[in-house]
Amino acid sequence: MSNLEHYMTSRYVNGGREWPEYDCWGLVRHQFHAIHGVWLPRFDGLDADNTLAKSRHYAQLLRQFTERDHPSEGDVLAVVQGRACHHVGICIELNGGLYAMETDEQTGPRVVTLAQFKEDHETVKCYAPAADLQQRIHQPAG
Template sequence: MNHINDYLSVPYVDGGRDMAGLDCWGQPRLVLHNVFGKPLFKSFGHVRADDKANLTNAYSKLVDQFKPCQPKEQALACGFRGQSLIHMGLCVFMDGQLHILHTSRKKGPSIVKVADFKRLFFEVKFYEHTG
């Protein structure tokens, strides 16, 4: 799948890492690889969405493969509550504007404005892949 829109029909599946179903970690991972040609970063498919401690631990193990940046295409958008990573998305251009592609248990895959994504979290950090 080589287009952003291809990922809007993939259902949310907790721990999902392929086109049969993706979670908020699996979706940006595959889009970065399949659409933008980046190497696949570690999947951590065993980490479930409700396990924020292990999600944050997985993030801490990979953060050195990324560098902080401003919101821009291909940047990961990481939503935090306190020090805990609770959600991820990916910055993409749609209709000439920067948006966040993400997926969730309640709504499935969607594309939202960056400002709307930021309102969902205590803090949002953006990272570009350097690994």
């Protein structure tokens, strides 16, 4: 089973962090690891309906990332309103193009064009790993 098939055969579960049950953060976290070899925080116990908790976790995440205008493979795509992050996806490369991978309760796991992701979600911000996270990504294993 390919990496993409692995994620596409999962199902959406609020708070899901391990295959076959992912919420949007669980899927992004695992795909980020597959691309970069680094685990992002689990944020266990995060409820998709808890805006305050999502805002706190979003603030924590921002310390490890830098916002940029044009996404690259492995960048986190955040759907934001004010200081609250309501949903996340991740930018993946597929057949030479860039796409958004996401999961939610309505659609389940899916891959869409970046344009479609932005059309489906009002305010999307793109985040690349900041310098300290980049060091962990490029650190030799062992």
